[in-house]
Amino acid sequence: MRAVIQERYGSAADLRIGELPDPVPADGEVLVRVKAVSLNGSDRENLAGSPAYSRIGGLRRPRHPVPGSDIAGVVAAVGAGVSEFRPGDEVFGELAGYRGGLAEYVATPPKLLSRKPSGLSFAEAAAIPQAGCIAYRATRGVRPGDKVLVNGAGGAGGAFVVALAKHCGAEVTAVDAAAKGSYLLSIGADAVIGYESEDWADRRDAYDLVIDLVAQRPPHRVHRALRPHGSYLMVGGHARILLATLVAGAPIGWAVRKRVRVLAVPQSREDLEAVTALVVEGSAAPVIDRVFPLEEAPAAFAKLAAGDHRGKFVVEVA
Ligand SMILES: NC(=O)c1ccc[n+]([C@@H]2O[C@H](COP(=O)([O-])OP(=O)(O)OC[C@H]3O[C@@H](n4cnc5c(N)ncnc54)[C@H](OP(=O)(O)O)[C@@H]3O)[C@@H](O)[C@H]2O)c1
Structure with a gap:
């Protein structure tokens, strides 16, 4: 073959x-x-x-x-x-x-x-499969009106994450290269940040949920952008950030009453069928x-x- x-x-x-x-x-x-x-x-x-x-x-x-x-x-x-x-x-x-x-x-x-x-x-x-299942797990629990930031939204997985967050009724900010800004708005993002000109982690009390597909910041750098009781989910990125978030994310989050953690996405037929049902009904594409x-x-x-x-x-x- x-x-x-x-x-x-x-x-x-x-x-x-x-x-x-x-x-x-x-x-x-x-x-x-x-x-x-x-x-x-x-x-x-x-x-x-x-x-x-x-x-x-x-x-x-x-x-x-x-x-x-x-x-x-x-x-x-x-x-x-x-x-x-x-x-x-x-x-x-x-x-x-x-x-x-x-x-x-x-x-x-x-x-x-x-x-x-x-x-x-x-x-x-x-x-x-992979993009849809990441998005399905990452957006579980998103409520109407939540402010969600998706870091690395312009790549393979981002479009599904933006679509499912919007489906849940969230207001979505998408971060990627500035050149992808109009694409990100076309797939439903409400606002965009070009990573070359602004560091989203410098924002304060801005998001209920940050979904990070390209994590580069240690856990102590990400929680200030979260609103009270907000969550940061590391999905992909540098191995040392993965390790730091696994080790220090929970205690840092506990100290500030927020959640800072790694999202483990299992390969799952149930999740695939759930997200595919959303595609078939037209809620995501x-x-x-x-x-x-x-x-x-x-x-x-x-x-x-x-x-x-x-x-x-x-x-x-x-
Ligand atoms: N947690 C789990 O269980 C699990 C399961 C499966 C997969 N994953 C991981 O999930 C990740 C999924 O990513 P993907 O498929 O969407 O990747 P991708 O297609 O490579 O997309 C990444 C996007 O991020 C952008 N980007 C690069 N540097 C950035 C920065 N500093 N700030 C913001 N955006 C930046 C890239 O744009 P430019 O390159 O143009 O800058 C690209 O548009 C992978 O790392 C994969 O290993 C995790």
Whole structure:
């Protein structure tokens, strides 16, 4: 089968399109003929091997040579013991371990896969899983009138976070490069901050919830922007900030009567189906910036690393 192959950590120049043996589904697995894969910030991190958490399970080189985690496709075969899917079923979801998607076929346990709604294209379905599930968890508990700030809103995951916060009735401030300002307003943000000219953390008592997709500030720097009883959620960012927030976030938050913590987002079929129901009813929509053919996947990764995307890049495999 044709696949994107990554043998070492590095840059898009370390990716090539090549041939790999077709996978065979083991007992309890399904074989999916992949149609579309969407790229996330985590795919950029898994290519670079940075932050450190992206090397879990593959310290020196990627444990799986094929990148790509959010897939949509058609079940081609099922292993022994699989009863919930049959060949021909259209499915989408995340791959365990965040790798293996950018290939004509992938074998995976079916527990993270869902049936693709007929009204969504394969590209649209592939654009939902990771971004949608982050947004679903991060915005749980948002109430009408809450002031929510989304840091790093212009990338792969931000559009879903902005959309679900708006769906909950929040007033949303989106932070990203100033050049993405008009895009952020177009996806529903009420206000934008260009990170080059203003540090949102210098604001005082401004937000009920800060959702940080690109955390760079230690926990003692983020709580002052929160209103009384507000929450700061670190979703992604530097490994040292992750560690500092895990260790010091709770005591700092407790001292100031706010919450400062890391949001762990499990790979979950239930969350995927809940957020997809919101997409189907029209409360949120995947934002696809551009669709690339498989041969141009390395170029898509190069543009992802450069921050050239507004929403999702999708790679069409077949
Ligand atoms: N917590 C969990 O359980 C969990 C689960 C899955 C994924 N994740 C993480 O969640 C994150 C998701 O990010 P994503 O997919 O949306 O990433 P992304 O596509 O890379 O988007 C990040 C956005 O942030 C912008 N940005 C860069 N520097 C910034 C700064 N200093 N201030 C504000 N914005 C800045 C980027 O724009 P420019 O590059 O143009 O500046 C880009 O638009 C990843 O780190 C991933 O590992 C966490």
